[in-house]
Amino acid sequence: MTAPTTATDVNQPSLEHAPPTGRRMSWPVLLLVVAGALALVSIVRLVTGADxxxxxxxxSTALQLAVPIGLAGLGGLWAERAGVVNIGLEGMLILGTWFGAWAGFQWGPWTxxxxxxLGGALGGLLHAIVTVTFNVNHIVSGVAINILALGATRYLAPLAFEGHQGGSAKQSPAVESLGHFTVPGLSDALSDLNGKGWFFVSDVAGLLGGLVTNVSWLTLIAVALIPATWWILWRTAFGLRLRSCGENPIAAESLGVNVYKYKYLAVIISGGLAGLGGVFLSIVANPFxxxxxxxxxxxxxxxxxIFGNWMPGGLAIGAGLFGYTDSLNLRGGSANVHALLLLGALLLLIGxxxxxxxxxxxxxxxxxVVGALVFAWYAGTNEVPNQVVSATPYVITLVVLALSAQRLRMPKADGMPYRKGQGK
Structure with missing residues (x-):
């Protein structure tokens, strides 16, 4: 990011309302793309009969599975926008699952x-100390936190959970539910419309029905964090200063920004968001x-x-995609994945x-040629092996990243070492 010329520039978020330079889809174009994708899915559903x-x-299952992925990604976005690579998200998720369940079964789910x-934020604080203060390589620190979190929870679980009803060395006692809500009337109407099997209309009804049926309150909070993050990082002076630390920390320091403070705040918030994703797994997705x-x-x-190009909206779409593919493991996996082979072949043809x-x-x-091979696989089989179904989310992850690699634009100083006063 080009350094502002005066100190007042850093205090005026209007100078950086726009996201990073690069081609972006306008909302009408994005909506047309989404509508086109849904129409294509609807065609595949009608041809294959995979309702x-x-x-x-x-x-609904896809939304539930997308939430922890989205929260982890949102945590990564906060850290990397401040210039700190956070490979330790997995470890911070683990800390969130353990601390959330440990406190939840004793003092209630909201506690x-x-x-x-706080457990995830503790992991974020440790990552910040190691990377920001001691300038350790960010990847090394993140991997170490993943290992440390796994080892710590394995050590603590028997001490905390054994001897309690339902508890063991690998599982906590059950945690009381946070509660769910369903929008009355609208949920039933969308379910009825989805059941009619109409082209496009029923598919849209199914998508919207999943958003208003049996939804956890924590899901609502997680979804609200997406626009909240966008507003804070792109519409406030705080967000401008934080992002300047990830683009050009030397220029930010020359204008009076306390780079260490903003990096610390970003990584601690990153850990807290990942911890919230862990809480979702151990209280909402499973009550233990x-x-x-x-x-x-x-x-x-x-x-x-990364798929979302370090932007909250793109991240939400990516999390939804990965959550959907993950949901195939739970509901009619083999038949649905077989139908998606046809969808993949059509997408490759369009590409x-x-x-x-x-x-x-x-x-x-x-x-x-690849599209023809995928279509031959679809036409020559009636189902896919269970191993393929289980691997689908990870395969989709690799394919999406490979296809989106050309348009990515990470923060310029992401992962780069920084020392106070190094620009003098």
Whole structure:
């Protein structure tokens, strides 16, 4: 980011209302893309008969699975916007699951939420001390936190949970529910409309029905954090200063910004958000802590953040995509994944046409060949192995990152070492 020329510039968020430079979709174009994607999914549903890919239950499950991924990604966004790479999101998720369940079964679920956030923030504080104060490599610190969190919770779980009803060395006692809500009338109407199987309309009804049926209050909070993050980071002086630390900390320091303070705040908030994602796993998704329940969601959250180009809106779309593919494991996985092979083939065909229009003929031919192979797989089988179903979220993660790599623009000073006064 080009350094502002006066100190007053840092105090005026209007100078940086726009996100980082680069081509962005306008809202009308984005809505058209989403509508086109839904229409394509609807065609696949009608051709394959896999009604489960867009029903209300599938979408509700996808939303539930997307929340911890989105919260982890949001935590990564806060840290990296301040210039600190946070590979330790998985460990902070683990700390959130353990602390949330530990406090939740003793003092109630909302206390568990607060303590889980503090547990994740503790991991963030440790990461900040190691990377910001002692200038240790960010990747090394993050990996160490993941290992430390896993080891610490394995040590603490038997001490805290054994001897309590339902508790063991690997599982906490049950935690009371935070409660769920369903929008009366609207939920039933959308479910009925979804059940009619109409082209496009029923698919939209299934998507919207999943957002208003059996939704946890913590889900509502998590969704609200997406626009809240955008407003804080792109519409306030605090956010401008924080982002300047991730773009050009030397220029920010020359204008009076306490770079260390903002980096510390960003990484602690990052850990707290990841901790909240862990709380969701151990109180909402499951009413107890269970060793290994994060299942790599911290890493997928990091992938969602990168897919979203370090922006909250793109991150939310990425988390939704990964949550949806993860939900295939729980509801009609084999049949739904088999139907998605046809969707993948159609998307690759569209991609090949687009590349040909842009005169990238070699890429277009390769894409077309891959699409033909995927279609042959779909046409030659009636189902896919369970191993493929289980691996789908991770495969989608790799494919999405590979396809989006050309348009990514990370903060310029992300992961770079910084020492106070180094610009003098």
């Amino acid at each position: 489960g890919i867009t029903n209300v239950s599938q979408m 568990g939420v607060l303590v889980g956030i 802590y269970l060793e290994g329940q994060t299942s790599g969601r911290g890493y997928i959250g990091l992938a969602a953040m 090949a046409i687009w590349l040909a229009v842009r005169k990238k003929y070699v890429h277009a031919v390769i894409t077309l």
